[in-house]
Amino acid sequence: MTNEELINSFPECEFIKKENIIECINSIFDKIKFYREIHEYIMDKCNKFYPRKENDKEFNKKRADYFYGSGYDEKYNYIDPFGDWIELIENEFISRNGIIREYEESAEIAAKKWIDLIYGFHIQDNGAINEDHGGGFASCALGTLLKNNTLDKLDKETLSKKTFTLIKEWYLNNRENRGYGNLSVDYGPSKALHEILVEAGVPERNTSDICPWKTMISIDRKDNCVLYHTYGHVDYI
16 A cells, blocks of 8 residues: 555544644654554554543543444444554555564574573663652662672573573574563563573572563564563563
8 A cells, every 4th residue: 555545544533634644654654663663653643633631521432432442343343443544554564664584583682682681780670760669669679689699699601691592492483472472571480481591500499580570572473573571661673
């Protein structure tokens, strides 16, 4: 589809002008590198064009239905024209740009990121630091101290090499399942990551101590982008 066709397929909205959509579409194909950025980019733009109204439940309900869909059609399909339009743009973006790299390279990038996060110096963070929470900040500081004290007792160089190989192999072996059951940490490592660390030589009792508190790293199915999730945030690699 052309940019003009995508613009003309925009689900009509009295609060969002055509010139806003033209600017939005052109920016996407001129500036955005990873298709996963498109959804957030469009929602951020259009939320500003069509803002909520305080103390107006009827207006806000109409607005929410427009952005997030509502009801079902006669075939019991969920009605979400705005979401369908974003998906149309995402698919066109992939069609024009294809994958950003081969999957094997993304597996290596994901593994290198894990090695940096696990064996490098990083402040343990569960989002409390960004929220300026005093008690949470103290917990993060203690967690960081525990991590560093634990790492000081381990052979980081040998462990990091073994862990890198095992993590890369894991992503390669789970290629068909990417996007599901990825390696992650929520204070403690996921079962798969825990098993990798133990196989690499990390004592079982220490796997939680050295892992970043809130992290997931996945490889996108469509373009092989590496998604690095932390607390309330995602980076595209």
